[in-house]
Amino acid sequence: MPVDRHLPDFPWDTLAQAKAVANSHPDGIVDLSVGTPVDPTPQVVRDALIAAADAPGYPQVWGTPDLREAISAWFARRRNAPGVDPDGVIPTIGSKELVAWLPTILGLGPGDAVSFPEIAYPTYDVGARIAGATPVPAQSTVQFGPRAPKLLWLNTPGNPHGQVLPIDHLAKVVRWARERGVIVASDECYAELDWRDDVDDLTTPSILDERVCGGDHTGLLSVYSMSKQSNMAGYRAAFVAGDPALVKRLVDFRKHAGMMAPWPVQRALLAAVQDDEHVAIQKERYRSRRNTLLGALRESGWRTDHSEAGLYLWATKGQPCRTTVDELAGKGILVAPGDFYGAAASAHVRVALTAPDERIEQAAARLTAD
Numbered sequence: 001m002p003v004d005r006h007l008p009d010f011p012w013d014t015l016a017q018a019k020a021v022a023n024s025h026p027d028g029i030v031d032l033s034v035g036t037p038v039d040p041t042p043q044v045v046r047d048a049l050i051a052a053a054d055a056p057g058y059p060q061v062w063g064t065p066d067l068r069e070a071i072s073a074w075f076a077r078r079r080n081a082p083g084v085d086p087d088g089v090i091p092t093i094g095s096k097e098l099v100a101w102l103p104t105i106l107g108l109g110p111g112d113a114v115s116f117p118e119i120a121y122p123t124y125d126v127g128a129r130i131a132g133a134t135p136v137p138a139q140s141t142v143q144f145g146p147r148a149p150k151l152l153w154l155n156t157p158g159n160p161h162g163q164v165l166p167i168d169h170l171a172k173v174v175r176w177a178r179e180r181g182v183i184v185a186s187d188e189c190y191a192e193l194d195w196r197d198d199v200d201d202l203t204t205p206s207i208l209d210e211r212v213c214g215g216d217h218t219g220l221l222s223v224y225s226m227s228k229q230s231n232m233a234g235y236r237a238a239f240v241a242g243d244p245a246l247v248k249r250l251v252d253f254r255k256h257a258g259m260m261a262p263w264p265v266q267r268a269l270l271a272a273v274q275d276d277e278h279v280a281i282q283k284e285r286y287r288s289r290r291n292t293l294l295g296a297l298r299e300s301g302w303r304t305d306h307s308e309a310g311l312y313l314w315a316t317k318g319q320p321c322r323t324t325v326d327e328l329a330g331k332g333i334l335v336a337p338g339d340f341y342g343a344a345a346s347a348h349v350r351v352a353l354t355a356p357d358e359r360i361e362q363a364a365a366r367l368t369a370d
Contacts, residue, residue, distance in 0.1 A: 010048040011340045013120060025332025032293075032352045033334045034041075035159075039232040039285060042278035048271035052264040059263040061251040062251045063091040063239075067270045071239055074273045081208035088244035090251055092268055094236035095189055095225040099123045102221075103131035103151055103202045105253045106246075113149035119338075119345045121159045121187070137342060148180040157190040157204050157309035160341050160350035164194065164204045164309050167199060170212040176220060183246065189225035189238070190310035192279050192287060206308050208242060209313050217242045228311060229279045230272045237261065237269040277365045283308060286311065289353045289360045295359070296353070296364035305348070310365040313351040324349050331366040 015033060015052055062068070070084040072332060076082035103114050114338040116124035120137065128135035136149055153174065156165040170186075172245040177184045181358040186207035194204045200328040205212060208222045222267040227233035240250065242366050254260065262270070272278075290313070297315055307313045328335055328349070336352070338345030355363070 005025045018325050019334055021329040022332050022334040029332055030359045031334045035352050035354050037233050038356055039231050041231045045268045046274050049264045049268040052267035055263040059260050061255050061260045067266055070270050078202050078205040081206055084208045084241050085244050087246045089241045091249050091263055091266055092238045095223050095238040098240055100127045103127050103133050108133045108150050114151045115149040116153035120341045148182050151183050154186040160312055161306040161314040162310040163306040167205045167211045174213050182220050187219040187223045192229040194309045195306050226272050230236050234360050235265050237265050286353050290358050292364050296367040300367045311353050315347055315351050316348045321346055323351050333363050
């Protein structure tokens, strides 16, 4: 059967009617459905891209040594992971392609299981299907019984709900996986956007954190994207780091497939990963928007669950998510229904912080008008 026959319908297509209703609002739509950055790409990043615009030759699939060393230094500086080997780092063409293709690159297929959280970004499921493997949503490792998956995806902070997995939980998962030969890939692209006030961590914990893995990255991969922290979604700038042996397998496959980050993008990625100031500035923008929306939701009787990190508020009114989507569309507000992310999320909606300040204020006013 052709691969595309194994794939689900693209979920965003089901929002067409709600979007049309929201667009008809007299004061225009406030689109909080997609986590697409709207603020300017930092000047330090744009300058690096422009300086590298003369790029007649092919870029390195593995990434240049200075880029890989800078990413290693970023893990030490921001993620409490000082032992990341530059040989265990590779730039990717955004993080979504890596998520979608990792099971295939690792040689998984029929008879192999790929697990991911019950409430999760749909691409983990899609990646398993592309490889011909079996997608297995699970909330806990105890659900697997005697037959463990070949690949276990974690997502922390989680999309859509913003849940942060603590150090002791991550460490327990690593121990469990190593006892069974399971590869653990952790999607951590919202790590810099941690809203908790009672923690000392610079970012949310990484699977490569010394306190999680004891400095041993065998069987572990951390996936990261610059899209959220640096407003670089249009650059498709991301990377994966961890076990050098696993990364070498990725490099070898990607050489054959021509999967290489463009040279100007690699230079922009280098500039972004070396500059923490622009990330702090962007985080404060999102903090302000989050406070505005969270206050409005609470004032109008909503409950928010988790939402301690990331670009979203995970909200519910205790009714089916599609009913909530339609009600908000009538107010000119478009959000993502929880059922995009699994059956267990059918009573929630995901409210993105990615809109200009004026539209966030509009959304808050509409939420509290009744």
